[in-house]
Amino acid sequence: MKYSINLDDAEFINLVNLSLGLYKPLKGFNSKKEVENIISHKKIDKKKQWTVPILLNAKKKINLLNKEYFLIYKKNKVGIIKVKSLFKIDKKKFCKKIFNTNSINHPTVRHIYNSSNNYVCGDITVFKNYFKDDKNFGYNIYRFNNKIFSNSAVFTTRNICHLGHEHIHKKIIKSNKKLLVCIIQSEKNKFDPDLVIKSYKQLKNKKKIYKNIQIIKIYLPLLMAGPKEAFLQAVYLNNLNCKYFVVGRDHAGFNDNYRKYESQKIFNKLNSLKIKIIKTNEPLLCKNCKTVYFSNTEKCRCKLNLNRLISSIDGKFIKKLLLQNNFAKVSKFLSSEVVSFCLENIKQIQKFKG
Numbered sequence: 638m639k640y641s642i643n644l645d646d647a648e649f650i651n652l653v654n655l656s657l658g659l660y661k662p663l664k665g666f667n668s669k670k671e672v673e674n675i676i677s678h679k680k681i682d683k684k685k686q687w688t689v690p691i692l693l694n695a696k697k698k699i700n701l702l703n704k705e706y707f708l709i710y711k712k713n714k715v716g717i718i719k720v721k722s723l724f725k726i727d728k729k730k731f732c733k734k735i736f737n738t739n740s741i742n743h744p745t746v747r748h749i750y751n752s753s754n755n756y757v758c759g760d761i762t763v764f765k766n767y768f769k770d771d772k773n774f775g776y777n778i779y780r781f782n783n784k785i786f787s788n789s790a791v792f793t794t795r796n797i798c799h800l801g802h803e804h805i806h807k808k809i810i811k812s813n814k815k816l817l818v819c820i821i822q823s824e825k826n827k828f829d830p831d832l833v834i835k836s837y838k839q840l841k842n843k844k845k846i847y848k849n850i851q852i853i854k855i856y857l858p859l860l861m862a863g864p865k866e867a868f869l870q871a872v873y874l875n876n877l878n879c880k881y882f883v884v885g886r887d888h889a890g891f892n893d894n895y896r897k898y899e900s901q902k903i904f905n906k907l908n909s910l911k912i913k914i915i916k917t918n919e920p921l922l923c924k925n926c927k928t929v930y931f932s933n934t935e936k937c938r939c940k941l942n943l944n945r946l947i948s949s950i951d952g953k954f955i956k957k958l959l960l961q962n963n964f965a966k967v968s969k970f971l972s973s974e975v976v977s978f979c980l981e982n983i984k985q986i987q988k989f990k991g
């Protein structure tokens with residue numbers, strides 16, 4: 638076999654997830670027919686609900702006479718695909734339906750527009766579990782203890798924990814659920830995922846309420862597909878037998894691309910999964926009394942409720958302040974334990990400007 642297809646980082650992650658059964662019922666990269674079903678009906682076929690096509694780009698027009706292709710990632714042969722068909726997508730329709738925009742300011746939309754319009758599907762063979770040596774990888778833990786997720790409420794994140802997150806965590810822990818913090822490693826992360834794991838381990842050691850949490854890592858591409866990405870995460874976690882999944886007001890969002898709470902509403906219609914969705918409101922910070930509270934359902938301590946005193950807690954803004962070394966401003970959004978962690982690790986944080 639002298640023919641091959643090179644995989645980018647996101648395709649490699651998808652390949653491994655497919656091979657480990659983490660995208661069940663999907664077994665391989667989507668076909669043209671499946672892509673059309675997904676973007677028009679949020680289904681792979683007549684029954685199975687699905688929201689984001691999992692695509693394999695051939696990078697160039699390939700010769701179908703040679704049906705088996707090596708899959709190459711970082712110059713290594715990682716698997717084989719027996720190509721069934723080569724197809725094009727309607728990029729404009731695809732991006733509008735999946736990402737709610739055709740603007741190339743959206744990173745995944747830009748990536749699709751910059752890619753060759755040659756996609757392939759077919760049976761795949763993967764040579765091994767390439768994340769086998771990652772002891773934090775949720776699937777590896779699940780293999781040895783398949784009960785680990787069955788009682789847990791999963792909170793997925795790529796970011797350092799801020800007070801808004803802590804407010805959500807407290808709500809879960811106080812409702813007697815086991816909190817499982819799941820760090821997502823993607824082709825590109827704002828923070829080094831291993832550093833985020835370290836920060837949560839510090840919280841676990843230093844803050845009483847975090848004493849019994851579990852911290853794991855999973856691999857998923859960064860799509861910024863909002864509600865559709867929330868559903869993909871739910872599918873993934875459902876395949877690990879997770880009981881609850883926490884979905885925030887702008888889960889997997891990008892700027893103002895999706896409406897607030899849209900990532901939660903999608904589960905009203907797509908309800909085929911066993912996993913239960915915990916929907917959380919927007920956490921706000923009152924600058925006057927310094928309490929964090931949920932919009933709509935809670936009030937802050939001083940109850941002044943003045944717009945000029947209310948601040949949303951924005952992970953992107955926090956990251957920006959950390960990069961600027963602006964601890965005077967960022968500290969009000971973080972617990973003292975996280976502030977001291979960030980100060981201790983500021984070099985590693987600033988290295989990761991992604």
Ligand SMILES: [Zn+2]
Nearest residue numbers: 923926937939
């Ligand atoms: Zn207040």
